[in-house]
Amino acid sequence: MSNEIGAATALPTVNAYVYPRGGLDVLSRDEVARLKDASTGGMHDLLRRCALAVLTSGSASDDPRAAQELYPDFDIQVLQQDRGIRIELVSAPAMAFVDGQIIRGVAELLFAVVRDLAYTAIELGPEYATDLESSAGITNAVFGLLRNARLLQPGDPNMVVCWGGHSINRVEYDYTKLVGYELGLRGMDICTGCGPGAMKGPMKGANVAHAKQRQYPARYIGITEPGIIAAESPNPIVNQLVIMPDIEKRLESFVRLGHGIIVFPGGVGTAEEILYLLGLLLQEENRDIPFPFILTGPTASAPYFEQIDQFIRLTLGDEAASRYEIIVADPEQVARRMSAGIRKVKEYRVGHKDSFYFNWSLSIPLDLQQPFVPTHEAMAALDLHHGRPPHELAADLRRAFSGIVAGNVKEDGLRRVEEFGPFRINGDRDIMQSLDALLRAFVEQRRMKIAGEYKPCYEVVA
Known part of the structure; x- marks a missing residue:
């Protein structure tokens, strides 16, 4: 050089x-x-x-x-x-x-x-577009990208995906480090969205624990996509990075690669991830697949998770809430529960002859794999009404949050909002009231932006 x-x-x-x-x-x-x-x-x-x-x-x-x-x-x-x-x-x-x-x-x-x-x-160039018109074709593309990045490595299941906000307070950030430390002591590797905040903290805590346990090489995987990476630069601990073509393939990578998921406090991007996973776990084909799913944060974050839980029960029902557990202010318990859950994942995959390094058994329907482009027309057309199958409503709610993420931090989304004004989101009155309250809480808790005053890129219409 x-x-x-x-x-x-x-x-x-x-x-x-x-x-x-x-x-x-x-x-x-x-x-x-x-x-x-x-x-x-x-x-x-x-x-x-x-x-x-x-x-x-x-x-x-x-x-x-x-x-x-x-x-x-x-x-x-x-x-x-x-x-x-x-x-x-x-x-x-x-x-x-x-x-x-x-x-x-x-x-x-x-x-x-x-x-x-x-x-x-x-x-994945234009000449291969037909390969991406089927669910199997998209999953094969995700597999190919992860394999080319050398992320698919045989070995016992130990990959914990950690989701959470890039804009969190110091108490929440320190808590993510404590959870990462407890996971690292138990031999768990960490995968996140690769950015700051709750994406960095678990890696930092696990890094110390891995050093204590002499666990080498330890893996700190960051999965991002072009629209996000410019707003959330990789944190310095990431030692394996992969850039997926779009948010849908990024989300599929998390659930195919990870053996369990922990969610820390966050904003609209975190809500999008929660709804994506719930939309999968509520599919009939996936109901018996073990997938440990824990929401956790410090004591001060308990109201945050209560509001998330209320929103999910209102929109998707108690069955959706039964797919996750909430643990407050107990990093050791989080790590123990995750470790126990991953043991069940191992037993299931051995019994079904599925690989440990890529979750082939999980069924992901094509409509959740196809990229959602958050134009004003597409956002206004989302069907956010009661009476739909929960997994379908979860998919459209996920798209609503995805559009807000785009309006907050992605160049294309920022440009659309600047040109045409805020995205308009409409649906049943109680869903819109709950959604509006949740988004207002994110703004008040400064979960939308790291610095500066937040100007909403959305308008909730009942």
Whole structure:
């Protein structure tokens, strides 16, 4: 690698050449061409945005435009050479370098970006669109992406997925570390959405526990997607990163890869994840599949979970609430319950001859796998009324929260709201009243944004 201090921009920058080490040794000419192509159908702009996100790993901002404004001259080029590939960085954030050398962990995340976008450009390109028209085809695509990222590793089940908000208070963050510590002491690895807050805390706690237990190598997996990564840069503890093409494949990756899920306090993104999993577990085909599902937080967060629980019982019924348990202020109990639940997962998969590294048994219907584009028309058309099968209502509620996430932190969503005003969400009066109360609570508890005043991107209409 060679480098020099770049021209002065908003912040110090570095020009550098980076050579991949392991995991990304060669690319085809077609892959390199697509990554370099800035024209229609090319992926250069997407590569630039995702690369900038990992080069600012650890950033406290959740504004997807902030990094681009701070580093307007940043660029990345993937160059093909006889001996492999070379990545050229122009006006890259100096925070990614130490004494002229790129930080090794940051380099690994950068290579993951190039690897996943190259794979998506070829294996999930337009010529393979028909493969993504069936549920099995989409699941195979998810499997292929995870395998290409080398995340599917044989071994006893021990992967705990942790969901929760990027904007949480210090007490809640410290609690996520305590839970992660207890999980790590029991040999559990951690998978999160890879960002800050409740996505970082469990990894940090588990990291200390793994060191105490001499558990090497420990896995801290981050799963993200292009619309999210710019607003939630990977935290520094992530040592395996994968970028899925869209939120639906990201959510499927969590439930296929994980053996149990823990939910910490969060905002609309966390609510979206809860409703997605409930929508799956309420499917008739999935009712007998063990999947430990725990909601937990410190004592001060008890009202948060009470409100989430009330919303779920009102909209989806008591059966949906029976699929999770709420544990308040007891990290050891959370870890014990998760450990016991994963033992049942192991017994089930052994009995049904299912793999430990990918949950093939879980049935995910096609309508939950197909990408939901939150336009104003699509948000207004959501069917949020009583009388529907619970798993179908859960799917549309999930889409409502997904649209709000887009309006909060995704560039396309931000642009739509700026141009056409807030998304309008309508449905039965009691559902809308409960939804409005829940969203207002998220705003009051500052769960929508890390910093600054929050301007709602939605309007709830009864």
